[in-house]
Amino acid sequence: MFKNHIKIAFRNLWKNKGYSSLNIIGLAIGITCASLIFLWVENEFNYNSSIPEKDLVYYVPTNQMYEGEWGTFYSSPGPLAADLKEEIPEVVKAGRLWTSNFLFNVGDNTIKSSGEYADYDMIDIFGLSFIEGTKETAFNNPNSIIITQETAANLFGKNTQVLGKNVLVNNSENFIVTGVIKDLPDNTSFSFNWLVPFDNFINDNPWAKGYGNNFADTFVKLAPGVDVVSVDEKVRKILPSKKEENDTEAFLHSSQDWHLRSEFKNGKVDGGEIKFVQLFIIIAIIILVIACINFMNLATARSEKRANEVGVRKALGSEKKTLTYQFIIEAVITAALSSFISILLIILMLPKFNMLVEKQLTLGLNQPLHLLFFISITLLCGVFAGLYPAFYLSSFKPVEVLKGIRTKKSSAIFIRKGLVITQFSVSIIFIISTIIVYQQIEHVKNRELGFEKENLIEIPVNGNMISSFPPIQQDLISSGMFSHVALNSSKIFSAGYNGSGLNWQGGINTEDILIRFRWITSDFLNTAGMEIVEGRNFSKNLAKDSTNILVTQSFARLMGDDSPIGKVVHREQAYTVVGVVKDYLYGDMYGASKPLIFFSGKEDARFLYVKKKAGVSNESALAKLERVVNTYNPAFPFEYTFVEDSFDSRFRSETLIGDLTKVFALLAIFISCLGLFGLAAYTAEQRKKEIGIRKVLGASVDNLAKLLSSEFLKLVIISCIIAFPIAWFVMEQWLQDYAYRIEIHWWVFIAAGIAAICIAIITVSTQAIKAAIANPIKSLRAE
């Protein structure tokens, strides 16, 4: 029986090549989308899977109370790790990381590489696997260094034994390679190219020994089977007991949540990447449903062609369930062919998709999970798409169909129209979403930032760039290519250093207000195009302004309604406000500008900012910059970033959503149009005789095309009516997450509606015109 079903399925597919192709292509596109999303989602869920006993490993962030709300920080005081291990018996391993960039020199080979200062326990917590050396001897002295396989190859060449070899770090200190570890997988939350003992960092930074700081990444591993809630309670009590204050606490954040649930609100986990994972799972399901609807619609529309077969089979003794089974098998075979095509499509599209999502995903059909996914999605699509047509077809009464009584049921037509409306509603929602996401991204990108990001170049400070700053500045300005050069202790966009507990005469208690700090050279405001709204800028002689500060407007507002100029602010020492800078945006691009103080000084500078003159080409400007920086700082490779690029990269998530929504909107509308095309073709075929008679009676091609198209247009218009409020609600919810957001405009809906109608007209009218221009004699003679 099964063989018979398969045989007839293939013969039917072959006999109706046109309709089969529409079904197979539609489903193949749907399955391709779902599979690509599956690969991405799998990668997201597998984050940190290289960590052994992942469920026992926790990160320890800290909560700090500001303005009555907990703010969560991915950092903790230096001694916390050791104290957790000592005071909480359930904590079996505890360690810290502190990220740094090293300049490595081996012979003539110079490489800049990021890595971590790490405690010994981190080797066990991350389950690092040694290719050379052993974990026991890896951190024997403070100048030991563990490097990854890739770093070893980059420094010493491939297939070289590197254990015991020397590496010069930052042109100042020699480290001995005591271990080579396997490279970390791409999907890991904490990646590094090297590890050196944390003691090395402590020796250079004695401030890190006490509880008066908050800088380290602290990790713990718990004993198996312990009650995590009670351990978390113990962890939360540690900081208040050490710091003797209740406005700070550490807590456990499971490694299973590091990647997907990494956002916090008022001290509690509040989503993260999981939002995107959920969103794209929903999108995958929607695209698949749209593709399955094509199958349902075409199968039921063409049911009359199969009705006779149903009648005969029933007369020969087939039960309804046998027929249902047969039609589902046919659908599963269609889905299987689609899956096969989708594998080819995935192979073709994966490189582009990888570029889009910035991952290295592979099809990996040899992986059981991937194979299971393909089998499951084939069966699922087949059964889902085939179920309704199977029940519909198998319910035909043999006595009616064998007599040739028309099998068109009004309920089936109603459902078919409903399904077309569903497809187009979803497509229109996608179109509207795409426009609104794009508008929101552009809205924020074009936001008044309070500085000019254009032509601004950011160069990390290292080596002797601070001491060489005056000649670097002079050479660059005298080149005529740059208008301003300055130093800053933070990246222009980042939140940077912060502190609290400032006070001033008649001031409010700032104990629980987080104030950001920047140390800048005098030309920074000009370099960044920031505006002084009151008072003056720092003078060129930095020392002259060592006890003066500039504040932003939002800080000035904290100080009161009067002019802040001349007022004294205390932070360890007294500083006089000499100028007010127009508020500018940093940190959260969607939020408001937060209070900030500029100090005069270059000792803590970490970034050099250079303003390129308009009209100077990037190529020549960068070449000049590199020459000048290398002249004064030859030991370090030249690195730079255009601030405009780093600004764009801050919208990575939104851009990804925008790009993917655009792709899915196009695919959804394409798949829907495939179905509409099939239905239009079938309707035209069905109404061949009617068209012939109408033509003979004098109907024009125009009249007939309108007649055939109008039925489908009505459906698209109904889809618009359904889609508009849903799209408005969904996008309004999405925009709720953004403090700085657009208002949704009515024209977006009209534009999406018109786009959908135009696409539908083009799809349907080709078939309608084809039917209308056919010779009526042929169709009438055939009757």
Next chain:
Amino acid sequence: MIKITDLEKFYRTEEVQTIAINKLSFEVKEGEFVSVMGPSGCGKSTLLNILGLLDDPNGGSYLFNGTEVAGFNERKRANLRKHNIGFVFQSFNLIDELSVFENVELPLIYTGVKAAERKERVHEVLEKMQIMHRRKHFPQQLSGGQQQRVAVARAVVNNPKLILADEPTGNLDSSNGNEVMDLLTELNATGTTIIMVTHSEHDAKYSHRIIRMLDGQKVTENILSEFKKRPKVEL
């Protein structure tokens, strides 16, 4: 074998009720060959559909081998049909996507016959119908007469007790029509009960008895030849 008593069937639309079978009663003995005749719309085909359990009566009784089958559900009807009844239609009703062999094989699949036995039985019946050489062809590649021979082969392959033929020669020329009637007569000679609906007096003469209908009722009944019950011979 078949006994219907006061059988009724009517079709109802919103405004009118049409009576297709009106208190019809008759009996068909095992091995008998009965023709049902009458003008178009007299209820012949409706009767055949009810006898073949493709349609439900609205009233009356239908005994098949002594069992009341009028109230059977879909599953029981399908089961009784596949084991006991073969159909021959005017328009052949072969499945276009299946070859001759596969069309004939279909009833055996539904009755769960094993593949090897199916092959043997299909070959046997195709030989008998002299259509073996066309077993790999598809219906569209056959003439009308050949298609009806395949349809007869399909109807008898399961060795049914009853064959219901609805104008089996209606779409055939006289020579092909005679061939089909000869086939049915041969089948009847092996003990298969046949009920045939026909417009053709010529075809009706092949049967033992003619029931004539008008407006859903039996008008007359003519016995053409004496029916002697013969044991059913398996094909």
